[in-house]
Amino acid sequence: DAGITQSPRYKITETGRQVTLMCHQTWSHSYMFWYRQDLGHGLRLIYYSAAADITDKGEVPDGYVVSRSKTENFPLTLESATRSQTSVYFCASSEPLVNRETQYFGPGTRLLVL
Amino acid sequence: DAKTTQPNSMESNEEEPVHLPCNHSTISGTDYIHWYRQLPSQGPEYVIHGLTSNVNNRMASLAIAEDRKSSTLILHRATLRDAAVYYCILRDVNNFNKFYFGSGTKLNVKP
Numbered sequence: 001d002a003g004i005t006q007s008p009r010y011k012i013t014e015t016g017r018q019v020t021l022m023c024h025q026t027w028s029h030s031y032m033f034w035y036r037q038d039l040g041h042g043l044r045l046i047y048y049s050a051a052a053d054i055t056d057k058g059e060v061p062d063g064y065v066v067s068r069s070k071t072e073n074f075p076l077t078l079e080s081a082t083r084s085q086t087s088v089y090f091c092a093s094s095e096p097l098v099n100r101e102t103q104y105f106g107p108g109t110r111l112l113v114l
Numbered sequence: 115d116a117k118t119t120q121p122n123s124m125e126s127n128e129e130e131p132v133h134l135p136c137n138h139s140t141i142s143g144t145d146y147i148h149w150y151r152q153l154p155s156q157g158p159e160y161v162i163h164g165l166t167s168n169v170n171n172r173m174a175s176l177a178i179a180e181d182r183k184s185s186t187l188i189l190h191r192a193t194l195r196d197a198a199v200y201y202c203i204l205r206d207v208n209n210f211n212k213f214y215f216g217s218g219t220k221l222n223v224k225p
Contacts, residue, residue, distance in 0.1 A: 033213075035215075042215035042216050042218055043158065043215040044215070045213065059214075090157045090158070102148075102160040102163070103158075104160075105158050106157055107156060108155075108156070108157050
C-alpha cells in the first residue's frame with residue numbers, strides 16, 4: 001500500500017518497559033517527523049529527520065529515542081515508558097519544496113502506559 | 115516561534131459557508147500560513163497554504179489580510195464531513211521542518 005503507515009495502531013504497556021513505534025512511508029520523502037497529541041490538545045513535535053542518519057530534537061524530545069537507517073523508516077522508541085507518555089503518536093513525512101511542502105500524516109498509534 | 119490564535123470552537127449549518135479566523139500578529143516576512151484539519155480519530159491533513167495573496171483550491175479558500183497579521187479559512191459549502199479541528203500554522207521558510215500546532219478550532223456542522 002502506498003502512503004504512510006504506523007504500527008501498532010494500539011499499544012498498552014507498563015511503566016518502565018521499552019516500547020518502539022514504527023513508521024513507514026513509500027514516497028521516499030526526505031523528511032520524517034514524530035508528534036504526540038495529548039487528549040484535547042494540538043500536536044507537539046518530538047523528533048524529526050532530514051534524511052537517513054540525520055535526526056534532530058523537536059519541542060518535547062525527553063524520554064524518546066529515534067533512528068533512521070533507511071529513508072522509508074523512522075522508528076520511535078520510549079526507552080522506559082512513563083504514564084505521562086500516554087498519548088496518540090503521529091508520524092509524518094514531507095518533501096521540502098519551498099512553497100509546496102506539506103506534511104502527510106499517518107493514522108496514529110494510541111499508546112496507554114499503565 | 116511565531117504563534118497563532120484561533121477560537122476554540124465554531125458551529126455551522128450544512129451547505130452554508132464557514133469562515134474560520136486566525137490571528138498571527140507576530141508573523142514574520144518569511145512565514146507561510148498553513149491550514150491543516152484533523153477529522154475524528156485521524157491524523158491531520160493538509161488543507162491550504164499561502165504567503166501574501168489569497169489562495170483557492172478544491173477544498174477551501176484562504177484570505178490573508180493585507181498586513182498578514184490575520185487570515186481566514188473559507189469553506190464555501192460546509193458538509194458533515196467537514197466537521198473537524200482546523201489548525202492554523204505558521205511555517206518559517208528558513209526553518210520549514212518545524213510545525214507548531216496550536217489547539218485549533220473545532221468545527222461542528224449541523225445538518
